[in-house]
Amino acid sequence: MKNMISMATDRTFAQFLKQCSMPNDGTLLPEAMDYLQALHDRGSAQLHEQSFPTTRDEEWRFTDLKPLQDTTFAPSAKLKLSAAEIRALMLPETHESFMVFVNGQLDCAEISNPPAGLLLSNLGLTFVSGMLLNAPELPIHNYLAKQLGADERFTALNTAGFKDVAIVWVGENTIVDMPIHLLFVAIPGQTPTWSQPRCLIVAEAGSQLTVIEDYITVGDGVHFTNAVTEIWMAENAEVNHTRVQQESQMAFHIGKTAVSQARNSRYTCNTVSTGAKLSRHNLEIHQAEEQTETTLNGLTLIGDEQLADTHSTIAFTKAHGSSRQLHKCIVDDRARAVFNGKVLVPKAAQLTDAGQLSRTLLLSSKARVDTKPQLEIVADNVKCSHGATVSQLDAEEVFYLQSRGLDQTTAQKLLTYAFAAEVINQIPVVSLRDRLAQQVRMQTQD
Amino acid sequence: MINATGEVVLLVQNLTAEVDGTPILKGLNLEVKAGEIHAIMGPNGSGKSTFSKVLAGHPDYTITGGAVIFQGQNLLEMEPQERARSGIFLAFQYPLEIPGVSNIDFLRVAYNSKRKHAGLEELDAFDFDDLVRQKLDVVKMNPDFLSRGVNEGFSGGEKKRNEILQMALLEPKLAILDETDSGLDIDALKIVSGGVNQLATAKNATILITHYQRLLDYIEPDFVHVMEGGRIITTGPKELALELESRGYLWVREEEEERVKVQG
Numbered sequence: 221m222k223n224m225i226s227m228a229t230d231r232t233f234a235q236f237l238k239q240c241s242m243p244n245d246g247t248l249l250p251e252a253m254d255y256l257q258a259l260h261d262r263g264s265a266q267l268h269e270q271s272f273p274t275t276r277d278e279e280w281r282f283t284d285l286k287p288l289q290d291t292t293f294a295p296s297a298k299l300k301l302s303a304a305e306i307r308a309l310m311l312p313e314t315h316e317s318f319m320v321f322v323n324g325q326l327d328c329a330e331i332s333n334p335p336a337g338l339l340l341s342n343l344g345l346t347f348v349s350g351m352l353l354n355a356p357e358l359p360i361h362n363y364l365a366k367q368l369g370a371d372e373r374f375t376a377l378n379t380a381g382f383k384d385v386a387i388v389w390v391g392e393n394t395i396v397d398m399p400i401h402l403l404f405v406a407i408p409g410q411t412p413t414w415s416q417p418r419c420l421i422v423a424e425a426g427s428q429l430t431v432i433e434d435y436i437t438v439g440d441g442v443h444f445t446n447a448v449t450e451i452w453m454a455e456n457a458e459v460n461h462t463r464v465q466q467e468s469q470m471a472f473h474i475g476k477t478a479v480s481q482a483r484n485s486r487y488t489c490n491t492v493s494t495g496a497k498l499s500r501h502n503l504e505i506h507q508a509e510e511q512t513e514t515t516l517n518g519l520t521l522i523g524d525e526q527l528a529d530t531h532s533t534i535a536f537t538k539a540h541g542s543s544r545q546l547h548k549c550i551v552d553d554r555a556r557a558v559f560n561g562k563v564l565v566p567k568a569a570q571l572t573d574a575g576q577l578s579r580t581l582l583l584s585s586k587a588r589v590d591t592k593p594q595l596e597i598v599a600d601n602v603k604c605s606h607g608a609t610v611s612q613l614d615a616e617e618v619f620y621l622q623s624r625g626l627d628q629t630t631a632q633k634l635l636t637y638a639f640a641a642e643v644i645n646q647i648p649v650v651s652l653r654d655r656l657a658q659q660v661r662m663q664t665q666d
Numbered sequence: 667m668i669n670a671t672g673e674v675v676l677l678v679q680n681l682t683a684e685v686d687g688t689p690i691l692k693g694l695n696l697e698v699k700a701g702e703i704h705a706i707m708g709p710n711g712s713g714k715s716t717f718s719k720v721l722a723g724h725p726d727y728t729i730t731g732g733a734v735i736f737q738g739q740n741l742l743e744m745e746p747q748e749r750a751r752s753g754i755f756l757a758f759q760y761p762l763e764i765p766g767v768s769n770i771d772f773l774r775v776a777y778n779s780k781r782k783h784a785g786l787e788e789l790d791a792f793d794f795d796d797l798v799r800q801k802l803d804v805v806k807m808n809p810d811f812l813s814r815g816v817n818e819g820f821s822g823g824e825k826k827r828n829e830i831l832q833m834a835l836l837e838p839k840l841a842i843l844d845e846t847d848s849g850l851d852i853d854a855l856k857i858v859s860g861g862v863n864q865l866a867t868a869k870n871a872t873i874l875i876t877h878y879q880r881l882l883d884y885i886e887p888d889f890v891h892v893m894e895g896g897r898i899i900t901t902g903p904k905e906l907a908l909e910l911e912s913r914g915y916l917w918v919r920e921e922e923e924e925r926v927k928v929q930g
Contacts, residue, residue, distance in 0.1 A: 615726075616762060617764060619722075619746060621764075623755075624750055624776035625783070625836070626776065627745075627779075634767055634772075634775070638767045638815075641765075642765060645766070
């Protein structure tokens with residue numbers, strides 16, 4: 221008897237896949253269309269026979285996607301912001317080095333006097349010039365959707381249907397002085413909509429880049445953002461990456477940051493998540509070669525009924541790698557934070573130096589955090605540490621400030637801000653740092 | 667300076683207090699006038715630190731009886747911040763570290779909360795910067811400490827100097843120094859006590875809580891009180907401290923017991 225068991229693609233994924241379509245702005249060359257079609261097909265195939273995550277999946281134990289599953293989404297429209305709206309969202313440091321994507325598709329971009337070797341582009345512009353497809357020195361095929369973990373369900377869904385790609389390409393030994401701001405704006409519709417921003421950053425050997433990846437919502441309405449960012453770092457490259465997620469409280473946000481680091485490269489990621497009703501950030505670092513450095517600073521600041529989940533993985537593979545990770549959560553009201561920090565140190569990764577610290581401040585008796593270090597260490601000559609603290613505001617610290625004349629509320633706000641500041645102060649772009657500091661002060665004010 | 671006819675800054679009458687149901691202060695009496703420096707000494711567990719925290723309004727302590735009048739006001743009815751704004755300053759035995767808040771921002775917020783209370787205009791960052799730089803000299807503090815997190819990574823001596831710097835800015839009516847001398851080497855002790863001496867005037871008052879007579883070589887008290895079992899059991903001139911140093915506390919307790927017996 222023939223084995224007739226064949227699982228169909230999960231119903232929810234099938235719904236999403238049905239809505240995936242090729243970009244059709246008419247700017248793409250035929251060979252580009254072929255290439256993209258093949259990518260979309262691959263993403264789609266990876267979802268075949270996959271089930272939709274439930275809390276029975278270890279990776280999704282604390283984050284129930286049922287509300288996402290129970291919502292019917294339609295594709296978001298291709299929309300544009302007004303010049304005034306864009307001006308209001310820009311940072312002084314990046315007003316001449318930004319790209320704005322609305323619902324996953326390019327709205328506008330500005331780049332003044334870029335250093336030779338910097339390419340700031342999107343799919344259309346790239347393929348129109350044919351550069352990335354044809355020039356042998358810019359082989360986009362080797363990078364897009366090629367990171368380890370590309371078959372993870374939501375990453376595959378993005379690959380199956382992204383409409384555009386933000387591309388930041390930094391050539392060999394190119395030092396980019398100005399920070400690059402990639403702003404991903406969601407504009408929801410009358411009924412729930414979804415979009416799939418995609419971002420590719422390639423830092424070639426010896427290059428240096430500071431980049432801000434920024435997610436916000438303009439307008440009201442339920443929406444779902446399924447974002448994927450791939451970062452490739454060649455030998456001795458340095459990338460300072462700040463990822464800010466401040467979507468509206470009606471948003472579902474699932475984001476992936478996949479980073480591959482070659483020898484002697486240095487990657488820093490500062491993440492700040494304050495938005496979305498339900499958010500998940502998968503941060504995956506693959507240290508592919510020797511002596512790579514990874515620094516991860518994370519801040520989650522949530523209240524009301526929000527849920528924010530961060531799952532990070534640092535995979536060491538070779539000797540002399542190091543990592544420093546600090547993840548902080550401030551949880552108020554009935555909100556819930558999740559942190560899972562995986563560190564993989566296989567036999568070949570001798571002399572690894574990995575440190576992880578998770579600290580949570582619970583501001584209400586109903587607030588909750590599930591925090592879990594997950595160290596899998598096989599190598600025997602390594603230094604790996606981890607720690608987790610969960611606390612409320614320290615009554616002694618509040619009293620200390622009161623004894624200097626601050627009233628109780630001011631003291632509590634100041635201490636909450638101070639807790640967040642340790643992460644915010646790491647952000648290298650001053651105006652963004654100030655803006656976030658201001659927002660933290662506002663958010664902790666009630 | 668002993669100031670027999672001076673203004674009474676603090677009047678404590680038969681004060682009793684407990685923590686978690688355990689009585690710590692058991693009928694404490696003290697009168698402090700403007701211009702005076704009082705030292706309170708006593709063995710561990712006698713209630714010295716509790717007394718200082720009760721005066722500052724620490725929430726862990728419950729007042730079970732007695733009265734504390736500060737400049738004519740009922741101190742016990744005031745919130746800790748109201749006490750601070752009205753002129754009470756407690757230099758902590760263990761100043762807390764607050765990473766993420768710069769020392770100068772902290773000092774400015776504290777200073778301005780007091781100015782606001784006094785109906786004065788708040789100082790902006792520039793004017794405050796000028797002011798704080800003048801005050802740094804009181805405790806010979808390096809200006810670099812202003813931009814660091816509050817007490818973050820400060821040594822024990824640096825933390826205590828930072829307390830005195832706060833005191834210099836807030837100009838309290840009544841300064842209570844809770845074991846400010848403990849853990850200090852001789853150089854730090856000289857700097858800290860030099861700061862306290864500079865700040866002591868005929869208009870304010872100081873209570874020094876200490877274990878060691880050593881501090882009193884540098885800050886000369888007008889009165890030395892000995893605390894034992896949650897009360898002040900004896901009071902004397904500064905020479906009493908020297909006697910305590912050489913003879914210990916036991917004889918004071920015995921004399922007190924003797925006195926109680928005679929009275930009884």
